[in-house]
Amino acid sequence: MSSWAGKVRHWNGWGYAGEEPGPEAVERWRRSLGVLAGVRAEDYRSPVPLDGLRLPPARLELDGAGCLPGLQGFRGRLAATPYERALHAAGRSTGDLIRLRTGTNLRFPDLVAYPADEEDVLRLLEYAAARQVALIPTGGGSSVVGGIEPDVRASYNGVINVDLRDLRGVVAIDRASRRARVRAGTLGPDLEETLRSEGLAFRHYPQSYACSTVGGWIAARAGGHFATLYGKIETAVESLRVVTPRGRVETREVPQSASGPDGKAWFIGSEGALGVITEAVLRLQVPPARKRATGFRFAGFAEGLEAVRRIVQAGIYPPVLRLLDEYEAMVAFWGRAGMEPGAFLHLGFEVTEPDGERAVTVAWEEATRLCRAAGGREVPPAGVQAWREGFVQQPYWRDVMIDHGLVVDTLETATAWSRAAALREAVREALFRRMERWSAVAMVLCRVTHAYPDGCSLYFTFVLKPPRDAMWAAWRDVQQAGFEAFLAHGATLSHHHGTGRDFAPFFEREHGPGHVAALRALKAALDPAGVLNPGVFFPAGAA
Amino acid sequence: MSSWAGKVRHWNGWGYAGEEPGPEAVERWRRSLGVLAGVRAEDYRSPVPLDGLRLPPARLELDGAGCLPGLQGFRGRLAATPYERALHAAGRSTGDLIRLRTGTNLRFPDLVAYPADEEDVLRLLEYAAARQVALIPTGGGSSVVGGIEPDVRASYNGVINVDLRDLRGVVAIDRASRRARVRAGTLGPDLEETLRSEGLAFRHYPQSYACSTVGGWIAARAGGHFATLYGKIETAVESLRVVTPRGRVETREVPQSASGPDGKAWFIGSEGALGVITEAVLRLQVPPARKRATGFRFAGFAEGLEAVRRIVQAGIYPPVLRLLDEYEAMVAFWGRAGMEPGAFLHLGFEVTEPDGERAVTVAWEEATRLCRAAGGREVPPAGVQAWREGFVQQPYWRDVMIDHGLVVDTLETATAWSRAAALREAVREALFRRMERWSAVAMVLCRVTHAYPDGCSLYFTFVLKPPRDAMWAAWRDVQQAGFEAFLAHGATLSHHHGTGRDFAPFFEREHGPGHVAALRALKAALDPAGVLNPGVFFPAGAA
Numbered sequence A, B: 001m002s003s004w005a006g007k008v009r010h011w012n013g014w015g016y017a018g019e020e021p022g023p024e025a026v027e028r029w030r031r032s033l034g035v036l037a038g039v040r041a042e043d044y045r046s047p048v049p050l051d052g053l054r055l056p057p058a059r060l061e062l063d064g065a066g067c068l069p070g071l072q073g074f075r076g077r078l079a080a081t082p083y084e085r086a087l088h089a090a091g092r093s094t095g096d097l098i099r100l101r102t103g104t105n106l107r108f109p110d111l112v113a114y115p116a117d118e119e120d121v122l123r124l125l126e127y128a129a130a131r132q133v134a135l136i137p138t139g140g141g142s143s144v145v146g147g148i149e150p151d152v153r154a155s156y157n158g159v160i161n162v163d164l165r166d167l168r169g170v171v172a173i174d175r176a177s178r179r180a181r182v183r184a185g186t187l188g189p190d191l192e193e194t195l196r197s198e199g200l201a202f203r204h205y206p207q208s209y210a211c212s213t214v215g216g217w218i219a220a221r222a223g224g225h226f227a228t229l230y231g232k233i234e235t236a237v238e239s240l241r242v243v244t245p246r247g248r249v250e251t252r253e254v255p256q257s258a259s260g261p262d263g264k265a266w267f268i269g270s271e272g273a274l275g276v277i278t279e280a281v282l283r284l285q286v287p288p289a290r291k292r293a294t295g296f297r298f299a300g301f302a303e304g305l306e307a308v309r310r311i312v313q314a315g316i317y318p319p320v321l322r323l324l325d326e327y328e329a330m331v332a333f334w335g336r337a338g339m340e341p342g343a344f345l346h347l348g349f350e351v352t353e354p355d356g357e358r359a360v361t362v363a364w365e366e367a368t369r370l371c372r373a374a375g376g377r378e379v380p381p382a383g384v385q386a387w388r389e390g391f392v393q394q395p396y397w398r399d400v401m402i403d404h405g406l407v408v409d410t411l412e413t414a415t416a417w418s419r420a421a422a423l424r425e426a427v428r429e430a431l432f433r434r435m436e437r438w439s440a441v442a443m444v445l446c447r448v449t450h451a452y453p454d455g456c457s458l459y460f461t462f463v464l465k466p467p468r469d470a471m472w473a474a475w476r477d478v479q480q481a482g483f484e485a486f487l488a489h490g491a492t493l494s495h496h497h498g499t500g501r502d503f504a505p506f507f508e509r510e511h512g513p514g515h516v517a518a519l520r521a522l523k524a525a526l527d528p529a530g531v532l533n534p535g536v537f538f539p540a541g542a543a
């Protein structure tokens, strides 16, 4: 169980060394989608190498034996090499990548700690509280909202990224109850491998799957690729074990309860600010025996929305029910022959043996009927396959685009059905208006990634090509226009990415002062010294 | 919309005057089930009448104009009549009913307030905080865990039951998103009536449906009759509006979010201690066009459990999937010809037009196949119908039984599949051992009321006939033996009843000190003066 161990992660980009697209693929991209976005070969700038970074001296120094003075009995690893500090300098949002690849505006943790076990986490918490050192719980580091950025107030005496990668593995499987106790630092592929060998599966596939962890999914309330059927991570968490500066909190391992408010919910979405999640009992699935997928073309987004809404409101939850608006569909099928304009719905079912075939057939027929009733026309599954391959490789392309001066990022939210169409319009409008300030190239794509009986998520991709030295500023400016539009239209700041430091200035506007006061009180009760991930939820300087 | 308005509620028993069983029905009962429980006609004692109660003088006195000095601008109703004070003196647990019907050990609120609107609730909160008066948010008053008992520390200057019955009605329906904004004081039948006139439904049917409210369901994390399909109340709440002493908190009206921890979850299950829920946006259903039900007989409980587990783990969620153990089945079908011993499974599906027929047929065939595979034998639906009628009338019978000296109550919990069979044994054992102390008659029945892929709820009924003057003490003693067994076996103190004052001494043992500290911090943040329902969660004297 060590998909990561054998590989080297890029400190300044997505994923693992050697898995990024090669020169020919980049060249092909330049000539196809690159053209669409106004990219030329001469736009390319190679990223700053590791030894081109200027790292400030670490404020927390290891002694000759590699120990941290004051941190008693720690059995895990401590690392302060430039690679380790750079790897943990930022998450993986487009803004992060711009900074990492250009070597600008970076902050580095003073130290990276890899606890070997839960006791080690407790020791770190004690150390940090005693010395007013900030701790940043870190899973895969794939946050896109500034969740692991070592950016804390000057009053802290240092920042340690607590990388939970060594707290990994499946502790126990309860087959009858289809659940497993899993350590928080377990990466997606490692979890899958262990479960598959037991004939089980988890079916939670965020696009960041290869580089994100169980603990990070829970702390950021992640949503996977198949979540219309399986639900977001919160539905799959049966119980949690969390280490806080005030001691361990472990929720009951029961399927449901009415014993006061659900304590799990305090930590699901807590983004490292309330405690370090060390273990979770996860509800499992059985792996599907086969899949059935097709696609539908709709005249416009509204028709597609109608089909999706009717499908879920009929009680049908296809694991894949992804609606691309006309712009996203155009980009997705760019250069593919025979695709006419319009919105496009990916519809995918999974058949579980021995008993799923008939149920899926009935659901399939009903769902496709509802698509046709909403004006959809079925299109051959070839395009569907293409989209799926792209999904997995896509994160690597962001680095390539940034190196070519393109800013590509996503914003996602959720809203009720009655507001979805208008929200898309409003967000498009807001993003375009802001992009005009920065760029002649401007694209906004939108898709529905998750559907519920009462509403859906909307996932926006925006593309611009600002002046080279304004990439980060343009990114942040456009992103903020998106947040503003979400708030103005009653939507949420995030459906599955979390809020981190990037959203902190907007957090109270979404939730109101009562909610924020309550969350602060929870934090003060569990982390009285305020050492856990300071800066998320509450704007820096205030917490 | 006023199912209650036209009716008079029993101050000392279940439900409404005139709907309780008549003398002939009672006589029939004595000769059938009564015999089984050792009841004779001469056991009957009539309950203490209202004017037989000794009510202490109210500490909060209304002035000549019917106003409460110090409570400015209150527009609702204030009542301090013996009937009103007695009606709010206790919930509706068996222990409560024993005290109400024998007129012993009762505490009465000093005043009952019916706020006319949300502003009134704010006014009450201000008044209470300024004068250190305890407020007990009250919906239907059907709590079975001491949730609305006006039992607070002596340091409070009085107790007001805040009855939310006048905050009722459906505020708005969003048809496309299948949701409605509903006021918290809305009773079950009123909600149903309004929704039905719009072609919609809520499908949340606790047995207490006729006398319980939306706000009470949410505050106690209730579970309805069809919850294996529709989920407990928490799955149906999209957003909440809560008035706290620190102001209003309103959660975002979105289907899902990752914007920090879910703030709804702080109030779902908050049992009146964190704020007064005034409105909720509820996810709706469409009413079923028809139902299909059958029953299966199993040799034992273990075989039945196996069938239920396999059904839900196959992704089939029949709205009714209720497994009676051999003892509960014996009582349920007592005197019915042709019923052999064994466990019994009620299996019921609902068909929704226009598209549900085929899906239900497939699910039906698969579920019944799984029942047969686990050794079940289908039995004619006649018995099924009988059970359903009993379900609705049953609450009224508890009063009759108490008047005959019988103590009948329920305890419910949830656990994983891998522990369910052993838990039932352990709880039976613990209850019997304790009942022996008090009674020669002793029965323990058990059923599975809700099933999940990872586990199920277990719902126990216990029956004993202790010495007449020891009914309450015996009830409490046996109940506590149940709680102890739940805790000892890793189960939860409650799956859908809440915890109230009855469970407060056990609460920290379930959740641990970290959870309790966090919950206390939430309470302190939202209710700094500690006026809201003091005594729930935290043992009295401590909060």
Ligand SMILES: Cc1cc2nc3c(=O)[nH]c(=O)nc-3n(C[C@H](O)[C@H](O)[C@H](O)COP(=O)(O)OP(=O)(O)OC[C@H]3O[C@@H](n4cnc5c(N)ncnc54)[C@H](O)[C@@H]3O)c2cc1C
Residues within 6 Å of the ligand: A014, A091, A092, A093, A136, A137, A138, A139, A140, A141, A142, A143, A144, A147, A148, A164, A184, A185, A205, A206, A207, A208, A209, A211, A212, A213, A214, A215, A216, A217, A218, A219, A220, A221, A222, A223, A224, A225, A270, A271, A272, A273, A275, A276, A277, A278, A395, A496, A497, A498, A500, A533, A536
């Ligand atoms: C290319 C790309 C694609 C993505 N696709 C998706 C997607 O499809 N769906 C989706 O939901 N998200 C997606 N994300 C966002 C990100 O992967 C998720 O937020 C993920 O859940 C983060 O997991 P992680 O292990 O990388 O956590 P990190 O990034 O390390 O941390 C995320 C947050 O959780 C906290 N945290 C991490 N571990 C713990 C722990 N054990 N205890 C307490 N707090 C902890 C951190 O402090 C931080 O606040 C994507 C990101 C990228 C870059």
Ligand SMILES: Cc1cc2nc3c(=O)[nH]c(=O)nc-3n(C[C@H](O)[C@H](O)[C@H](O)COP(=O)(O)OP(=O)(O)OC[C@H]3O[C@@H](n4cnc5c(N)ncnc54)[C@H](O)[C@@H]3O)c2cc1C
Residues within 6 Å of the ligand: B014, B091, B092, B093, B136, B137, B138, B139, B140, B141, B142, B143, B144, B147, B148, B164, B184, B185, B205, B206, B207, B208, B209, B211, B212, B213, B214, B215, B216, B217, B218, B219, B220, B221, B222, B223, B224, B225, B270, B271, B272, B273, B275, B276, B277, B278, B395, B496, B497, B498, B500, B533, B536
């Ligand atoms: C015969 C019988 C059968 C039952 N069957 C079921 C069943 O099938 N399923 C089930 O789940 N429960 C059942 N119960 C228990 C009870 O009906 C539920 O707990 C119900 O949810 C309580 O609702 P209520 O409106 O009566 O609330 P109340 O009893 O008035 O209050 C319950 C708790 O919620 C708080 N509260 C009430 N309204 C608000 C509000 N607006 N804001 C904040 N706090 C509030 C109170 O302070 C109290 O702590 C049954 C009870 C009885 C007596």
